[in-house]
Amino acid sequence: MKRSLSSRHAASWIGATVTALCAIIGAAILILILGYVAFAGARALNPAFLTQLPVPVGETGGGVGNGIVGTLITVGIATLLALPMGLLGALFLALFGRGWFPEVVRFLSDVLSGIPSIAIGLFAYTLLVAPFRHFSALSASFAFAILMLPIILRTSEEAIRSVPRSIREGALALGLSEFATTMRIVVPAARPAIITGLLLAIARVTGETAPLLFTAFGSQFWELNPAQPMAQLPLQVFTYAISPYASWHAQAWAGALLLITAVLVLNILARLVLTPRTQR
Amino acid sequence: MAVSQPRGDAPRRSRSAAAGDRVFLFVVNAAVGLFVILVALLFLELVKGSWPSLHAFGPKFLWTSEWNPVTNQFGALPLIYGTLVSSLVAIVLAGVVGILAATYLAEFAPRWVARPLGFVIELLAAVPSVVFGLWGLFVLAPVVRTVIGPALQKYLGFLPIFQGPISGVGMLTAGLVLSFMILPTVTAISREVIVAIGGDLREASMSLGATKWETVARVVLPASRAGIFGALVLALGRALGETIATTMVIGNRPQIAASLFAPSYTLASVIANEFTEANGDVYISALIELGLLLFVVSFIVNAIARLLLWIVLRTRS
Numbered sequence: 001m002k003r004s005l006s007s008r009h010a011a012s013w014i015g016a017t018v019t020a021l022c023a024i025i026g027a028a029i030l031i032l033i034l035g036y037v038a039f040a041g042a043r044a045l046n047p048a049f050l051t052q053l054p055v056p057v058g059e060t061g062g063g064v065g066n067g068i069v070g071t072l073i074t075v076g077i078a079t080l081l082a083l084p085m086g087l088l089g090a091l092f093l094a095l096f097g098r099g100w101f102p103e104v105v106r107f108l109s110d111v112l113s114g115i116p117s118i119a120i121g122l123f124a125y126t127l128l129v130a131p132f133r134h135f136s137a138l139s140a141s142f143a144f145a146i147l148m149l150p151i152i153l154r155t156s157e158e159a160i161r162s163v164p165r166s167i168r169e170g171a172l173a174l175g176l177s178e179f180a181t182t183m184r185i186v187v188p189a190a191r192p193a194i195i196t197g198l199l200l201a202i203a204r205v206t207g208e209t210a211p212l213l214f215t216a217f218g219s220q221f222w223e224l225n226p227a228q229p230m231a232q233l234p235l236q237v238f239t240y241a242i243s244p245y246a247s248w249h250a251q252a253w254a255g256a257l258l259l260i261t262a263v264l265v266l267n268i269l270a271r272l273v274l275t276p277r278t279q280r
Numbered sequence: 281m282a283v284s285q286p287r288g289d290a291p292r293r294s295r296s297a298a299a300g301d302r303v304f305l306f307v308v309n310a311a312v313g314l315f316v317i318l319v320a321l322l323f324l325e326l327v328k329g330s331w332p333s334l335h336a337f338g339p340k341f342l343w344t345s346e347w348n349p350v351t352n353q354f355g356a357l358p359l360i361y362g363t364l365v366s367s368l369v370a371i372v373l374a375g376v377v378g379i380l381a382a383t384y385l386a387e388f389a390p391r392w393v394a395r396p397l398g399f400v401i402e403l404l405a406a407v408p409s410v411v412f413g414l415w416g417l418f419v420l421a422p423v424v425r426t427v428i429g430p431a432l433q434k435y436l437g438f439l440p441i442f443q444g445p446i447s448g449v450g451m452l453t454a455g456l457v458l459s460f461m462i463l464p465t466v467t468a469i470s471r472e473v474i475v476a477i478g479g480d481l482r483e484a485s486m487s488l489g490a491t492k493w494e495t496v497a498r499v500v501l502p503a504s505r506a507g508i509f510g511a512l513v514l515a516l517g518r519a520l521g522e523t524i525a526t527t528m529v530i531g532n533r534p535q536i537a538a539s540l541f542a543p544s545y546t547l548a549s550v551i552a553n554e555f556t557e558a559n560g561d562v563y564i565s566a567l568i569e570l571g572l573l574l575f576v577v578s579f580i581v582n583a584i585a586r587l588l589l590w591i592v593l594r595t596r597s
Contacts, residue, residue, distance in 0.1 A: 019388055030401070030403055178305070
């Protein structure tokens with residue numbers, strides 16, 4: 001090679017520096033957004049904001065208490081819908097599926113995880129809103145459950161697959177039924193990784209806004225009945241943000257701070273649940 | 281030695297266990313069947329919902345430009361244009377930064393740097409869309425209007441894409457926000473590919489006397505390009521269907537303008553803005569047809585990306 005060794009090493013150093021800068025840019029974007037949301041959100045955050053109903057434009061105070069409760073209810077029902085089906089599907093993919101069919105399911109699940117949430121919201125609308133001519137939190141939970149399914153399915157499959165076969169075969173050889181082996185031996189052994197996937201799935205839909213527009217729709221009241229339209233924190237942040245009122249903008253930042261905190265805590269928890277197994 | 285026959289209630293118990301297993305396996309299979317049916321139903325419901333519009337406009341829905349609820353004329357061309365261009369801006373920006381960041385994390389960074397730094401970049405993917413939109417609207421858009429836009433116009437103003445009045449909300453701001461949102465996808469998957477592909481190639485190149493950078497630039501990255509392309513396609517799928525953040529920063533005007541500073545509109549944003557206020561069967565079904573279009577396009581894009589990544593990562597491991 002014609003170039004001197006020192007110039008080649010210099011090129012190597014420049015390459016390392018430029019790529020490092022790009023990685024730092026990625027991290028810096030998160031820190032910039034987090035920092036600004038914390039700064040702007042903390043100013044409007046107070047106990048009333050967390051517990052009270054929204055007030056009309058012009059009045060001061062008010063909060064997003066109904067939106068917080070609404071989001072908890074909607075995400076909770078979605079979890080109840082998605083978890084059993086996702087877990088059973090994962091058992092199929094990891095233990096019972098044979099031939100080409102599991103590959104098709106895996107492929108469909110991966111592709112489904114890339115379908116825009118607004119298209120899934122429209123599906124929930126045509127299936128559960130239009131026929132009844134009535135918005136409902138349940139239809140939002142249904143849309144959320146579909147968004148959660150691919151995550152639960154694939155992470156739980158990995159979790160179950162990582163349980164050594166010998167444990168399962170041992171239990172079967174000792175005379176345990178397939179059902180008992182799976183539920184009392186395999187699933188408990190895979191539990192931390194399954195919980196990680198579940199937390200990530202919950203984080204994925206907490207803060208999701210687009211499907212809510214025409215499913216849960218939003219509400220000004222304390223609505224606890226999932227068959228009714230229900231207030232949702234992400235919707236309130238969206239509505240307040242695009243409004244022309246400064247007081248609403250302040251509340252949008254506070255709401256965004258709540259959302260981002262919840263989502264980051266869920267993500268970090270998901271990481272922590274796994275750590276004891278991988279590091280010890 | 282003769283095998284002793286089970287006595288007492290043992291046979292009955294094992295028979296009931298076998299029956300229990302049959303029920304269990306049936307439930308497992310039913311859950312998977314239901315999942316497949318659900319995906320099929322998703323497609324069928326969207327087709328059913330967009331039927332009046334499919335019937336009224338046919339394929340010209342895709343290449344006519346008038347989006348007029350008053351006269352009930354619906355053509356999606358400006359929306360398709362806005363979706364494609366904003367995603368293209370995002371993929372160019374996030375592609376460059378993301379691939380280089382992935383290279384650093386996979387090749388140069390020591391373990392104690394790569395782990396936390398990689399985690400922080402992945403956390404960016406967790407930030408809700410509405411928070412990106414809020415930040416883009418109130419923080420980034422003013423910066424685009426007062427700093428980034430004028431600077432681009434000053435130095436690259438001879439290009440048509442950087443001409444004309446600079447509105448804070450528009451194609452460029454949307455592209456920037458989208459690029460932040462898909463950066464973690466590009467980075468994480470490219471990193472995975474580079475780590476998987478590198479292996480013995482890396483060692484062979486280094487042992488022949490190549491420097492680290494020569495190894496990365498001439499051996500590892502070229503060998504990883506199919507997988508990295510897969511990562512970009514996957515990220516493109518994300519950008520095409522992103523809704524709320526785009527709606528908040530793109531300006532929401534159905535037009536085809538050469539300038540990136542001009543407001544635009546995307547398929548997903550139109551649905552988000554107009555659906556709950558739409559009246560009339562044709563209007564609603566035209567909006568659902570936009571959703572169907574998004575579904576079909578992102579299905580194809582994701583299928584391509586997954587197949588590519590599946591082939592690349594499978595053949596290596």
